[in-house]
Structures are given as structure tokens and as C-alpha cells.
Amino acid sequence: MKTIAQNLMTIQANIIVAAERFCRSPHEIKLLAVSKHQPLSAIQQAIAAGQRCFGESYVQEAVAKITALTHEALEWHFIGPIQTNKTRLIAEHFNWVHSLCRLKIAERLNEQRPAHLPPLNVCIQVNVSNEAHKQGVNLVELVKLAQAVQQLPKLKLRGLMMIPALTESLQHDPKPFQLLRETLQWLNKRGFQLDTLSMGMSADYELAIAEGSTVVRIGTELFGKREET
Numbered sequence: 088m089k090t091i092a093q094n095l096m097t098i099q100a101n102i103i104v105a106a107e108r109f110c111r112s113p114h115e116i117k118l119l120a121v122s123k124h125q126p127l128s129a130i131q132q133a134i135a136a137g138q139r140c141f142g143e144s145y146v147q148e149a150v151a152k153i154t155a156l157t158h159e160a161l162e163w164h165f166i167g168p169i170q171t172n173k174t175r176l177i178a179e180h181f182n183w184v185h186s187l188c189r190l191k192i193a194e195r196l197n198e199q200r201p202a203h204l205p206p207l208n209v210c211i212q213v214n215v216s217n218e219a220h221k222q223g224v225n226l227v228e229l230v231k232l233a234q235a236v237q238q239l240p241k242l243k244l245r246g247l248m249m250i251p252a253l254t255e256s257l258q259h260d261p262k263p264f265q266l267l268r269e270t271l272q273w274l275n276k277r278g279f280q281l282d283t284l285s286m287g288m289s290a291d292y293e294l295a296i297a298e299g300s301t302v303v304r305i306g307t308e309l310f311g312k313r314e315e316t
């Protein structure tokens with residue numbers, strides 16, 4: 088069994104190699120350690136090894152960890168589905184949200200973001216594979232939601248996020264990643280100033296880096312298997 092510190096070094100090395108292979112700077116790729124369903128001790132090991140950005144999907148579980156670690160200078164990213172009654176806790180405790188899909192949620196996050204905190208960084212989750220049961224907006228909904236979010240002062244629209252379909256992921260299909268990058272470029276040509284492409288997980292982050300990812304979200308490769316409920 089490798090330690091979390093060893094896994095972290097391997098992933099960092101893979102990111103550097105992938106970035107250089109595709110003529111990118113490794114500095115423009117953020118490693119988000121996805122610590123959902125991992126114990127506090129696992130996060131503490133990653134912190135000791137130098138990791139600062141963590142991704143969580145379950146609000147209550149996340150807030151308990153964030154509260155226990157307030158003495159550390161960490162960046163917390165919410166990456167899971169957002170329930171209406173959880174927006175206040177997210178607005179109060181997180182630096183980023185990657186999984187925004189609905190205007191109503193955006194409006195609540197904007198209202199509930201405490202005045203003393205900087206605007207909440209947000210990415211809109213796009214359903215590039217157009218799967219019926221998947222979280223995320225389609226391209227038409229995306230434009231409407233992006234325009235509306237731009238008007239909300241306590242949110243800062245940073246970019247787009249996606250999770251590929253399982254079949255695409257198994258086939259190492261670059262198309263969904265390309266589609267997300269093209270969508271971001273298309274929005275930027277129309278006046279948006281987005282700098283974040285949140286794509287790539289344990290199984291496909293090198294492929295995602297090849298296609299322009301700026302945030303890779305890695306759980307299993309770093310922490311090992313999580314306790315699924």
C-alpha cells in the first residue's frame with residue numbers, strides 16, 4: 088500500500104509530464120483532492136504532504152471537516168449535487184462551487200454568501216454527453232444561466248465543469264473534453280471571461296489535461312477507495 092504522500096507525488100509528476108507533453112504549463116493546472124467519504128485523518132495526511140485544495144460532495148460531512156481544519160489555509164470546493172436547503176452552508180463554508188445547474192440555486196448562494204467573504208467562485212456543470220439522467224445543463228440552458236449568474240454580485244463565474252458518461256470514460260474518449268473546451272472558448276468570444284475548465288478525474292486526468300483542463304478532481308488515485316454509502 089502506497090501512502091497518500093507517495094500517491095500525491097505520483098499524481099503531481101503525472102500532471103507535470105502530461106502538461107509538458109501537450110505544451111502547457113503545469114502551473115495552470117490545479118490538483119483538487121476529492122476527499123468525499125474519506126476520514127479527516129486522510130485529509131490531514133494530504134495537508135502534511137502539501138495539498139491545499141479539497142473537493143467535497145456531501146454538505147454535512149464537508150462542513151464537519153472544514154470546521155475541524157479552520158486553522159489551516161485551505162481552499163474548499165463543492166462538487167456534488169446541490170439541494171436547495173443546503174445552499175446556506177455551502178455559501179458560508181466553501182470557496183468554490185463546481186456543480187451549479189440551476190438559477191434558483193445561484194440566486195440563493197448569492198443571497199446567502201456572507202458579506203465579509205469574497206464572491207463565491209462558481210463553475211456551471213454542463214451535461215456534454217446529453218445523458219437523460221445526468222446532472223448538468225445543456226448548451227442552450229448554459230447560455231441563459233451564465234448570463235444570469237454574471238448579474239449576481241456575490242458569485243464570480245469562473246468556468247465550466249463536466250463529468251463524462253461512464254462509457255466515454257471507459258473508452259478514453261476525448262470528445263466530451265473537447266466539447267467543454269470549445270464551449271468555454273465560444274462563451275469567451277461572446278464577452279465572458281472564463282478561465283476554468285474543471286474536467287478530469289482519476290481515470291482520465293491526463294486525457295483531460297491534453298484537452299485543456301485547468302482543474303483535475305482526483306479522489307481514488309490519491310486516497311484509495313472510499314467508503315461508499
Ligand SMILES: *Cc1c(COP(=O)(O)O)cnc(C)c1O
Nearest residue numbers: 121144166288289304305306307
Ligand atoms: C467523486 C468525484 C470525483 C473523484 O473521482 P475519482 O474517480 O475517485 O477520482 C471527481 N469529480 C466529482 C464530481 C466527483 O463526484
